[in-house]
Amino acid sequence: MNLHLQSSIVNLKSSVFITGSKSETNRLLLLQALYPNLFLENTSNSDDSEVMAKAIQNAQPATRNPQLVDIHHAGTAMRFLTAYFAIQENSEVVLTGSSRMKERPIKILVEALKQLGAEITYEENEGFPPLRIKGKKLTQSKVSLPANVSSQYISALLLIAPKLENGIELTLEGEITSVPYIKMTLALLNEIGVETSFVGNTISVQPKFTIQNSQFTIESDWSSASYFYSIIALSPIGTEITLSSYKPNSLQGDSALLEIYKTFGVETSFENNIIRLHKTCNSEPETLKLDLNNSPDIAQTIAVTCFGLGISCHLNGLHTLKIKETDRLEALKVELTKLGATISVTNDSLTLESSSTINENSAIKTYQDHRMAMAFAPLALKAPIIIEEAEVVSKSYPTFWVDLKSIGFTISEL
Incomplete structure (x- = not known):
């Protein structure tokens, strides 16, 4: 048209x-998937947010074949869901997207998740979607990655952190970019009662397995x-x-x-x-x-x-x-x-x-x-x-x- x-x-x-906000909505959709007693108002009506919500809602426990999850052009969903599916025990998905999505690098996030113990492999080209993700319990807590990468890689790790047995201690190497988006993620975690700290180039998120019923207007x-x-x-x-x-x-x-x-x-x-x-x-x-x-x-x-x-x-x-x-x-x-x-x-x-x-x-x-x-x-x-x-x-x-x-x-x- x-x-x-x-x-x-x-x-x-x-x-x-x-x-x-699409940025707030997508973060909160992931947190809502982790904590179902989180209730959201004024969610984004964007394609990206609808794709993210649909992918989470439709994800089923692993059957004989891995489930195909297609997020089309939604870059935020690709990053956030890579982390989300990595901690869904006993699940297996192939996370894919549009032809352009298959050209967008994701290796830095995958390597960081592997540091935590995740099991992720590339279905086509090394370093790019689609990804085969076998969800499992992650017990490692220390992880590092370059500080100048997309803040979505960092936020993806921080959002799943409270559901990890030992939380996360994330070290950012070099000069940090997109600080407001990192701070947004931490602020949303704080809003639902998760303890965090951001000192120098180290971000810590404490584990929190349950939260009180919470209503959030975006x-x-x-x-x-x-x-x-x-x-x-x-x-x-x-x-x-x-x-x-x-x-x-x-x-x-x-x-x-x-x-x-x-x-x-x-x-x-x-x-x-x-x-x-x-x-x-x-x-x-x-x-x-x-x-x-x-x-x-x-x-x-x-x-x-x-x-x-x-x-x-x-x-x-x-x-x-x-x-x-x-x-x-x-x-x-x-x-x-x-x-x-x-x-x-x-x-x-x-x-x-x-x-x-x-x-x-x-x-x-x-x-x-x-x-x-x-x-x-x-x-x-x-x-x-x-x-x-x-x-x-x-x-x-x-x-x-x-x-x-x-x-x-x-x-x-x-």
């Missing part, structure tokens, strides 16, 4: 409801909010959008948006469980320089915002974007160049030069990556744009196009 988008102005006062997704921050930044002074449900003391690293978008004249105010985004001025820097080591998922949105405003930017701390749904840095380079941008990328950075023109009706390829589709959509405020394979947004935000129409975008299927 290819969509043509255009809009000269957003409805001046719009309101959008965004479902729960905060809405800040990554999804990023596209509305971009829309407000590209809109005239006075434009407002309210989003719900959010809280000031968020666990999500992407809440950094709140401060970053002040640079573009977007102010955020909290009222009960909503945030109000308000374009107050056209304050724009000559060059925006940011280290997004702690929030790489909003890099695409920020780069496109800068292009739409005609300002240059240098974004670094982006090394994890190379192994996402696509190589997001190369994808940004190709698609922004189509629109008239001058852009260069390295293994961990992106540099965009200021530009005063945007090529109209450019067709943006999305590479099976939901964030490519949504990050480029706000540019319709500056020039008509075509988003190819637009249905990919369902991975994290199924109602995205409906919500854009509700605030004034004109969207037609080609």
Whole structure:
């Protein structure tokens, strides 16, 4: 499904409801599988979360043949479920995914689980899914892995830790990246009564085999909010959008948006469980320089915002974007160049030069990556744009196009 988008102005006062954070939901779904008396509200309606929930619900004790569990494009589910199935005693699964998933490395996590005693083998290529996982009781507690890997590897280990006989003492070697996501995992463990510590490069999680009945309301997704921050930044002074449900003391690293978008004249105010985004001025820097080591998922949105405003930017701390749904840095380079941008990328950075023109009706390829589709959509405020394979947004935000129409975008299927 290819969509043509255009809009000269957003409805001046719009309101959008965004479902729960995909990051929090997926962590809590795994914890709920380990502790069935954990009850969740405002879970994400994303494909990723639904795939994760279905995989857990449908997993059966081992029969004569291992059960096939297909998580399609859901990278978080692949990492988290690798750890989850490793501790499901007397079970055997083959965990697989899409062709792109089979190209995404998982060896570091597998090796860490093997340090704990897990039994995991590769079905096709060494270091990549699909994985054959024979669940067993893990008695080892000390494990180490490089600190600059995807935080999802680290979180996967931490989430299963309280169900291990001796918990986990995890040593991270080198400089730690994506700290907010690690802290989110630890905070959620603390919320259900699990004792943790994070001192220097060592994380400890104590065993806890049962918890009290617990109800958890998941905060809405800040990554999804990023596209509305971009829309407000590209809109005239006075434009407002309210989003719900959010809280000031968020666990999500992407809440950094709140401060970053002040640079573009977007102010955020909290009222009960909503945030109000308000374009107050056209304050724009000559060059925006940011280290997004702690929030790489909003890099695409920020780069496109800068292009739409005609300002240059240098974004670094982006090394994890190379192994996402696509190589997001190369994808940004190709698609922004189509629109008239001058852009260069390295293994961990992106540099965009200021530009005063945007090529109209450019067709943006999305590479099976939901964030490519949504990050480029706000540019319709500056020039008509075509988003190819637009249905990919369902991975994290199924109602995205409906919500854009509700605030004034004109969207037609080609």
